[in-house]
Amino acid sequence: MNCLEFRRCKLADPRRLPEEARAHVSGCPSCAAFAREVDETERELERALAVPVPEGLADRALLHARAPRRAWRRWALAASVLAALALGAFQFARQDQPALYAHLAIEHVVMEPQSFTTVRNADADAFRAVVQEFGATLKEIPGTIRYIRLCPVEGGYGWHVVFETPAGLATLLLVPGKHLPATQSASAAGWNALVRPVRGGYYAIVTPSADATSRFDRMIRDCILWA
């Protein structure tokens, strides 16, 4: 086995090396270093994939599997009819909502409260790279960066950025690829949001008040060249 074949084997299944691969790595320092690095990546991957499992999952699965099916099915049918009605009503409401993306921005912030209590990727260069990735140019940082995260959003992904500004914390969501016809604004659950279409997608600002949103929007427009 040569080095190339060894590396293919190691990347395809790091824990199950065939005998000839083990023989090769024992006499090849370069491949041994490669194997150590792949093993370290694998450990990191295992840690990342170990999402928390709901407490009592196994007990509920056992109960569900062995429960008398007829009664359960009647309830399931009733529940599914109710769920379908609720989902239909929700989707109808969403389609009908004039400021859907502003509401979605507020919902995103509400669902990620740790963005206000965690300092994460708080780095100006990272934000500059995000803006460049979006196809815009950063002239100045619009506040102190506290949090940057790539998040799933409606229909794709977007960058969730939290700034510390003189008026308090402000959230900026940068969503590439989605083109909106007009600016949207909304207030809900104690939050105010403004969504503005720009070249390459849209951005959303979420703050506790319309006044703070408007001020931060002016800062964003001053600091980022969207053309």
Next chain:
Amino acid sequence: MGISRTAQNFEHAVRAYSADLYRYAWWLCRDRHLAEDVVQETFARAWKSWAELRDVTLAKAWLVTIMRNELARSFSRHKPALDIDAVGEAELPALPSFESQLETAQLVSLLPETYREPLLLQVLGGFSCAEIAGMLATTEGAVMTRLTRARQALRQHFVEPAARKAIK
């Protein structure tokens, strides 16, 4: 084997595999409620035929197959059928230029499903390339290629360019 022994084996399987199955489902649907529903339904379906399972060492692979069918049912209205051979290298995600700032979980999320699924089966499930090929109805070679490319994409994040150069 008596009924009580069957029930006992089933309970052992639920306790041994429910966490891995949940994580596997979660990484495919990213919805904890749906993931738990799918796990419960998987075991409910498995229990109906559990007495016919002749080799309990195959239980985990069998449960994964049931779960994939359950997930496909859940996704059928929203997602196209998965064809592992239909995706080319060009579809590997362009990792963001600030990739060093991102965490592993986010990078895994960016992998196309055709790369992510065999990776989950191997890392979470502990399955070999041949076993994964059987579950995904493809060839062992195709699975090896997907896994190699998935790990290469992740390595870009973990290995500093200088370190990578040093071991070439």
